[in-house]
Amino acid sequence: MTVSETPPGESSPSAPAETSGFGSPMRRARISTAAISDNVRELRRRIPDTTIIAVVKANAYGHGAVESARAALDGGATWLGVADLCEALELREAGIQEPVLFWIHAPGTDFGVAIERGIDVGVNSRAQLDAVTEAARRVGSPAIVQLKCDSGLSRNGIPTAERAEVFARARAYETEGLLRVRGVFSHLSNASEADDRAAVELFMDILAEARAAGLTPELTHIAASAAALSYPGLPVNAVRLGLLLYGLSPLPGQTSADLGLRPAMRLEGTVLHVRRLPAGTGLSYDYTYHTAAETTVVLVGLGYADGIPRAASSVAPVSINGRTYRVSGRVAMDQFIVDVGDDTVQVGDTAVLWGDPADGIPSVEEFASACGTINYEMVTRVGPRVTRVYAS
Ligand SMILES: *Cc1c(COP(=O)(O)O)cnc(C)c1O
Numbered sequence: 561m562t563v564s565e566t567p568p569g570e571s572s573p574s575a576p577a578e579t580s581g582f583g584s585p586m587r588r589a590r591i592s593t594a595a596i597s598d599n600v601r602e603l604r605r606r607i608p609d610t611t612i613i614a615v616v617k618a619n620a621y622g623h624g625a626v627e628s629a630r631a632a633l634d635g636g637a638t639w640l641g642v643a644d645l646c647e648a649l650e651l652r653e654a655g656i657q658e659p660v661l662f663w664i665h666a667p668g669t670d671f672g673v674a675i676e677r678g679i680d681v682g683v684n685s686r687a688q689l690d691a692v693t694e695a696a697r698r699v700g701s702p703a704i705v706q707l708k709c710d711s712g713l714s715r716n717g718i719p720t721a722e723r724a725e726v727f728a729r730a731r732a733y734e735t736e737g738l739l740r741v742r743g744v745f746s747h748l749s750n751a752s753e754a755d756d757r758a759a760v761e762l763f764m765d766i767l768a769e770a771r772a773a774g775l776t777p778e779l780t781h782i783a784a785s786a787a788a789l790s791y792p793g794l795p796v797n798a799v800r801l802g803l804l805l806y807g808l809s810p811l812p813g814q815t816s817a818d819l820g821l822r823p824a825m826r827l828e829g830t831v832l833h834v835r836r837l838p839a840g841t842g843l844s845y846d847y848t849y850h851t852a853a854e855t856t857v858v859l860v861g862l863g864y865a866d867g868i869p870r871a872a873s874s875v876a877p878v879s880i881n882g883r884t885y886r887v888s889g890r891v892a893m894d895q896f897i898v899d900v901g902d903d904t905v906q907v908g909d910t911a912v913l914w915g916d917p918a919d920g921i922p923s924v925e926e927f928a929s930a931c932g933t934i935n936y937e938m939v940t941r942v943g944p945r946v947t948r949v950y951a952s
Contacts, residue, residue: 600635
């Protein structure tokens with residue numbers, strides 16, 4: 561569904577915005593596709609001569625997979641990365657023809673579909689290598705794979721004990737014309753610089769082993785957002801960037817602005833009710849918040865079903881008409897309350913939970929740290945009831 565809307569509480573915007581999804585207009589994630597494109601341009605400048613794989617998994621961290629993928633490609637990313645096949649197919653269904661890599665597979669995943677749609681398969685085990693090759697045999701065209709090797713994270717990735725055999729088999733399958741190993745990659749723990757450096761060293765050995773086995777990967781990558789900035793000049797030719805595309809910082813102590821990036825999401829809810837209450841009134845479930853004096857409280861229609869953590873209760877910032885307040889009392893499934901004191905707020909006004917702090921509103925990082933979590937989790941959790949409103 562794509563419609564135009566004039567958000568409540570605003571006079572008609574200068575240009576009609578594109579929206580998608582089925583959410584009510586009372587909950588809006590405004591997404592600047594221009595910010596995503598500009599962020600990629602800035603990242604290309606900062607990480608020169610490197611292929612940018614734009615990671616748009618998890619609905620592009622809540623920003624909308626297809627729109628964000630297009631914006632990242634506009635900015636100069638040449639590859640897209642997602643977690644699973646469904647996410648990869650969503651991009652193809654939308655007509656996106658650029659190279660796509662996915663790397664998390666359920667048992668029984670139909671890799672034939674990936675082969676037919678020209679999607680690279682990230683291979684994490686001998687069993688997956690065999691399954692992909694079997695699919696290639698069945699559909700009658702070679703699979704293109706990238707071998708994801710564990711370099712210390714002990715999560716996804718070909719275990720050390722299987723590596724030599726996977727490389728040898730992959731080479732044999734290449735010789736049979738069933739497979740092409742386009743890339744070899746890994747992923748860092750961010751545990752410490754020393755741990756990451758050790759993993760990069762190991763990855764260099766892994767690449768040497770791959771070449772010794774006769775493989776000729778054209779793409780090599782190990783860094784995601786944090787490492788791409790922290791360790792410039794890694795001896796690889798691609799980076800997988802997620803968080804940075806959306807203008808958010810993976811580095812504690814460095815803001816989006818410090819990194820030359822612009823947050824792409826602004827999360828808003830419409831003020832649905834305004835009421836005046838006497839001192840000592842308990843607000844929301846469990847009465848964890850009591851009004852200190854006679855005051856005005858307002859209702860906002862976003863709740864934990866929309867990705868606002870219950871941990872935001874009475875701590876997270878909310879900006880209304882240019883002033884920042886706190887969520888007051890428990891966040892409920894669909895709504896929360898804000899005590900605005902004696903300020904004038906009207907039904908239809910806009911409450912902003914986070915966005916670009918350059919606009920005088922809370923950053924995602926401020927909201928996240930109030931909730932005891934990280935920016936990644938905040939944006940990714942924004943739920944399907946929240947209408948994405950796109951503007952360039
Ligand atoms: C999610 C993910 C990324 C992107 O991580 P960011 O920190 O958001 O850049 C890169 N690589 C892999 C394997 C991932 O799972």
